[in-house]
Amino acid sequence: MNTTELISLLAIAVAAAAPIVIAAIGETITERVGVINLSADGVILLAGLGGFVAAQTTKNVWIGFVAAAIVGSLVALVVAFGAITLKQSQTAIGFVLALLCTDLSSFLGAPFVLTDAPRVPSWPLPLLSDIPYLGPILFHADAVVYFTYLLIGVSWFYFYKTRPGLLLRSVGEQPSAAFARGVPVIATRYLYTIVGGALVGIAGAAFTLDIKAGWTFRHVAGYGWIALSLVIFGGWNPLKVALGAYLFGITQSLLGKAQSVVTLIPSQVFPILPFVFMILVLMVSSGDLVDRMARLFPLGVRRALLRTLRATPPNSLGKPFEQD
Amino acid sequence: MKLNRSVQVTQLVSLLIAAVLIVLVILPTGQSPVTVIGTMIDGAFGSWDLVARALTTLAPVLLCAAGLAFTFSSGLYNLGVEGQVLAGAIATTALVRALFPDGGQAAVSPALIMALGIVAGMLGGLLWGLLAGLLHVYGRISEIFAGLGLNFVAQGLAIFLIFGPWKRAGVASMSGTALFDESVWLPVLGITELSPVALVLAGVALIVALIVLRNTYFGLRLRAVGHSLRSSFILGIPATQHLLSAFAICGAFAGLAGATQALAIFHRLIPGISSNLGYLGLLVAMLANYNPIWLLPIAAFFSVLNIGALKLPSELKVESSLAGVIQGLLVLAVLLSRGVSKRAK
Numbered sequence: 001m002n003t004t005e006l007i008s009l010l011a012i013a014v015a016a017a018a019p020i021v022i023a024a025i026g027e028t029i030t031e032r033v034g035v036i037n038l039s040a041d042g043v044i045l046l047a048g049l050g051g052f053v054a055a056q057t058t059k060n061v062w063i064g065f066v067a068a069a070i071v072g073s074l075v076a077l078v079v080a081f082g083a084i085t086l087k088q089s090q091t092a093i094g095f096v097l098a099l100l101c102t103d104l105s106s107f108l109g110a111p112f113v114l115t116d117a118p119r120v121p122s123w124p125l126p127l128l129s130d131i132p133y134l135g136p137i138l139f140h141a142d143a144v145v146y147f148t149y150l151l152i153g154v155s156w157f158y159f160y161k162t163r164p165g166l167l168l169r170s171v172g173e174q175p176s177a178a179f180a181r182g183v184p185v186i187a188t189r190y191l192y193t194i195v196g197g198a199l200v201g202i203a204g205a206a207f208t209l210d211i212k213a214g215w216t217f218r219h220v221a222g223y224g225w226i227a228l229s230l231v232i233f234g235g236w237n238p239l240k241v242a243l244g245a246y247l248f249g250i251t252q253s254l255l256g257k258a259q260s261v262v263t264l265i266p267s268q269v270f271p272i273l274p275f276v277f278m279i280l281v282l283m284v285s286s287g288d289l290v291d292r293m294a295r296l297f298p299l300g301v302r303r304a305l306l307r308t309l310r311a312t313p314p315n316s317l318g319k320p321f322e323q324d
Numbered sequence: 325m326k327l328n329r330s331v332q333v334t335q336l337v338s339l340l341i342a343a344v345l346i347v348l349v350i351l352p353t354g355q356s357p358v359t360v361i362g363t364m365i366d367g368a369f370g371s372w373d374l375v376a377r378a379l380t381t382l383a384p385v386l387l388c389a390a391g392l393a394f395t396f397s398s399g400l401y402n403l404g405v406e407g408q409v410l411a412g413a414i415a416t417t418a419l420v421r422a423l424f425p426d427g428g429q430a431a432v433s434p435a436l437i438m439a440l441g442i443v444a445g446m447l448g449g450l451l452w453g454l455l456a457g458l459l460h461v462y463g464r465i466s467e468i469f470a471g472l473g474l475n476f477v478a479q480g481l482a483i484f485l486i487f488g489p490w491k492r493a494g495v496a497s498m499s500g501t502a503l504f505d506e507s508v509w510l511p512v513l514g515i516t517e518l519s520p521v522a523l524v525l526a527g528v529a530l531i532v533a534l535i536v537l538r539n540t541y542f543g544l545r546l547r548a549v550g551h552s553l554r555s556s557f558i559l560g561i562p563a564t565q566h567l568l569s570a571f572a573i574c575g576a577f578a579g580l581a582g583a584t585q586a587l588a589i590f591h592r593l594i595p596g597i598s599s600n601l602g603y604l605g606l607l608v609a610m611l612a613n614y615n616p617i618w619l620l621p622i623a624a625f626f627s628v629l630n631i632g633a634l635k636l637p638s639e640l641k642v643e644s645s646l647a648g649v650i651q652g653l654l655v656l657a658v659l660l661s662r663g664v665s666k667r668a669k
Contacts, residue, residue, distance in 0.1 A: 038468070046494025078656075091401050091468065092610055095658055099603060100652025103649035108352065225472050232469065266487030268498070279473030283465055314395045 003133075009253050010137045014145065017249030019044070019206035019220075021148045023227035024234070024241045025155050026199025030076070032159065033192040034172040034316040037079045038094025041224025042101025043197065047071040049109045051192055051205030052215045056117035064117070065205045072201020072241040073194045075101060080193040084186055087320035090255045102218065120144050120210040142209045148242075151199075153240040168192060172314035175321045185321050203227070222275060229282045236314060248278050331665040336414035339425025340659035342653045351651055353642050360642060367635030368628040376516035380589065381601070381627040383522040384409070389612070390526070390533040391577030396609050397537055398570040399550035404456040405578050405606060407478035408449040412579025414482055415448025416441045417501060417593040420586075421490065421658040426502050426504035434507040440509070442525075442583045449579015452478065452574050457571030461564050482595050490593070499595035503574025510588035517586035529577050536618045546570060577603060594613045600648075604630070607655050613662070625653055 025041055030037045055064025056271040075097055084095040120142045128139040138149075158165040170178040171188045179185045207220045226248060234241030252274045259270045294302045350357045368378050388405050395402040406467075417567055419441050423431045430437060452474060459470040485501070492502045510519045537543040548556040549566045557563040585597050612618035626647075633647035 082660050082663060085669060086660060087664040088659055093656070095401070095403070096610070096652055096655050096659065099607070099648065100656060103645040103648030103652060104349065107349065107643045108647050110643045135629065222476075229469055229473070232466070266484065266491075268485045268487045269480055271477060272483060275476040276473075276480045279469070279476055283459060283463060283473060284467060 007133065009257065010250070011140060013253040014137060014246065015141055015249075016211060016252055017245045018145045018148045019203040019211055020223055020227050020230065020248060021242050021245040022151060022191075022206055023200045023203035023224065024198040024230040024245050025151055026072075026203065027231045028196075028230055028234070028236055028238055028241050029168075029199070030193050030196030031317055032172045032314055033189050033233055034175060034314055034319065034321070035080065035083055035169055035189055035193045036090045036094060036318050037076055037193060037197060037200075038091060038228065039075055039079060039097035039101060039224075040200050040227055041221065042098040042105070043072050043200050044074050044207065044220055044224045045105035045218065046075070046101040046204070048220060049105045049112065049202030049215060051200075052109075052117050052153065053112060055205075055209055056112070056115065059118060060305035061118040061120055061209055064209050065199045065202055068201040068205035069198040070201070071258030072204070073128050076194045076197020076200075077190075079197070081191045084189050084193070084320065090318050092182035092232050098224065102221065106217050109215055109217070114214065114216060117209065117213075117215075142210065144206045152238055153244045159238060170316070172316055173317050179321075179323065185324065189321070200227070204206075216286075226275065226278055229279060232313075233278075233282050233285050235312070237284040244281075248274060251277055252271040325627025334661045334665045335658065338657040338664070339654070341360055345653050346650055347651075350642075350646070353640075355483055355640050355642055360640060360646070361638065363635055364629070364632035364646075365638050366632075367639075368632035370635075373516055374631060376513060376518040378624075378627045378631040379523060380516065380518045381630050382624055383519070383526040384585055384598075384601045385605050385608060385627055386526040386619065386623045387529050387577045387581040387584075388602045389608040390529040390610035390616070391574035391589075391617060391624050392605055393533045393537060393612070393616050394546065394570040395574045397543070397546045397550050398567055399553070399607075400460070400467050400567065400570065402453070402456065402471055402571065402574050403468050403606070404453065405574065405602035406598050406600070407471070407475035408452045408456075408575040408578035409582040409585070409602045410482055411452035411575075412445035412449035412480040413578065413593055413597045414478070414485065414582075416445040416583040416586045418448075419444035419488070420504050422499075423462060424491070424505055424508060430505070430507065434505075437508045437640060438510060438587060444578065445579045445583020445586070446576045447579065451577040453571045453573075453575015453578065455456045456575075458502035461567055478583075479595065482593060482597075486593060486595060498595060500590065500592045502592065504587070504591045506591075508587070509591050510584065517589050519584060522584035522588050524579060525584065529580070530616070530620060533619070537616055542566075543567075570661075578605075604651070607651055611655050611658055635643060637648045 023044060027037060027040055044169070050071040051064035051068030054067030055061045055240050059066075078097065079093055082088045083090040123140040123142050125146070131139070139146075155263040159169060167178065170181075171183060171185050175185045204220075207223070208215055211219055227245075230241050230244040230248065233244040255270050255273050258265050285323065291306070294305050297305060347357045350360050353360075368374055379391060388409065391407060420437060422542055423437045423440065424434075456467060456470045456474050459465045460467040463470070486498075490501045492500075510521050512519050537546070545556070545561050546566050546569075548559075548561060549563050554565055581601065582597060585592060605623070608619060608623045608626055611622050629647040629650055633644040634645060636642040636644050
């Protein structure tokens with residue numbers, strides 16, 4: 001593989017990972033505040049459809065993104081109401097919504113299959129795109145891809161360097177302590193569940209209006225589950241979550257290349273391999289295995305290793321808050 | 325008594341809201357909701373053949389739902405049920421191909437091959453279920469992601485087999501492996517796809533689930549584990565064993581569904597052999613809410629919806645995924661109404 005090929009491969013990987021980064025960071029925000037929203041796989045499809053239809057009707061691609069964000073936040077509102085106010089099983093509600101939104105997207109999307117809608121225009125950034133190597137990989141893309149860079153940075157900064165971010169995390173870790181300090185736990189949870197849902201919705205439009213532009217039945221099914229597993233893989237830290245998404249993108253485009261070279265494995269297996277690979281990585285990173293591997297190393301290294309590799313979920317994740 | 329009344333009212337109101345939403349979803353298609361529902365009823369009950377088709381769907385849904393009643397009782401969401409159905413079908417196909425090679429001679433009597441094929445399916449599903457359980461219990465991975473991950477792995481394995489070692493002579497395609505010899509097709513009623521064996525097996529699975537969960541010490545302990553893993557462990561219940569058995573039983577039932585799908589309906593391995601019936605079983609089990617008595621009526625209703633909706637595309641040019649929309653909205657409405665009545669207390 002020569003340099004030009006490598007650059008194009010990485011550029012494709014960075015673009016292909018964009019919707020997954022957006023969805024995974026959206027879910028990270030939701031889970032950091034203590035709520036699991038399992039509906040992502042269906043919401044990406046339904047919001048993707050909503051965005052596609054809105055963009056087609058108004059002939060404006062950005063209105064498509066707004067519509068997708070609204071669809072995503074409405075579904076998240078249902079999750080929030082069921083999980084926070086009614087204190088029902090978040091797994092049950094999220095999973096039912098994942099199936100329901102998938103079927104809804106097939107049902108309502110039937111008339112729009114293989115129709116045309118505006119696409120996000122390509123927009124190489126002046127100056128930045130001229131940087132050797134990095135320019136073509138990172139800055140020869142479009143607004144959606146640049147939005148992901150911004151999102152990664154802003155969400156990390158917000159989580160760890162601002163006071164509202166601290167409050168967000170405290171609600172996820174110790175809701176009763178946060179409440180005692182005067183943080184409105186219920187309202188905070190509603191807010192960030194909806195924000196997270198809106199981002200998952202935007203990820204749907206990023207697929208249908210940009211990365212996999214167009215609409216067919218269930219054409220981006222499966223990516224929602226990948227995004228959810230990346231949140232665990234990344235240990236609920238936006239930087240590591242995004243890193244996981246890019247690894248997934250690179251795996252995907254490498255396998256796309258390998259498809260024509262490797263003859264031992266039938267080519268039809270390749271599209272499913274990144275999913276298998278990602279889940280296997282997740283199984284290793286979230287389980288006991290890391291602990292066992294770490295024991296092979298001396299104490300000082302071990303601690304650093306565990307801190308990088310091991311993921312500890314927010315303490316109150318999935319548990320309803322009982323306000324006295 | 326007064327409390328019960330309010331629970332009923334809440335459920336009724338939430339189902340009404342679901343009904344209104346269903347109507348709202350149908351409206352954009354330009355068809356009147358009455359016509360659509362009428363076509364669905366006709367599509368499910370219009371002839372004996374159609375009733376037989378609904379019963380054909382009922383068997384695997386019931387098998388999965390009965391298995392899931394075990395994992396639900398132990399407090400687990402076994403989303404791996406789809407992969408367990410597929411693993412069962414893969415194991416069945418492997419056995420049939422081993423004892424009755426493509427274009428060769430049967431090694432033993434066809435009846436024995438079918439019986440062994442069913443056992444192999446159960447074992448395949450059981451292993452896949454147990455694997456999810458082991459990852460959950462010993463790997464400390466959320467059972468949701470362990471199950472989902474194994475679904476993808478099973479899917480990859482099936483496609484690999486269909487396009488690799490088990491590819492059909494000449495063309496390999498998504499339509500699956502070569503057909504089994506006709507002598508090892510599970511008998512069906514007339515020209516329908518309804519296999520009495522599959523239906524009887526589903527009935528047995530349901531009765532087993534009912535008796536074990538409600539009337540045995542094992543069932544009681546399983547529910548205790550589901551209520552509180554920690555306290556049941558402290559009280560001396562081998563919680564790990566109970567969790568793993570729940571996964572194994574659920575996997576075996578799902579694998580059985582995969583075996584009958586392969587032997588009675590498709591007569592081969594296809595990638596989409598479970599065609600979301602496992603997830604449908606999950607919705608059924610969720611709606612039944614730990615009460616196995618409800619599994620049969622809900623599974624029957626959902627199967628009727630699935631079959632009735634198949635008539636929509638040809639008659640009204642309406643997508644058949646309406647069945648899934650209705651099922652999802654109903655389950656969501658019931659889940660939320662449970663929360664509302666709990667809050668009212």
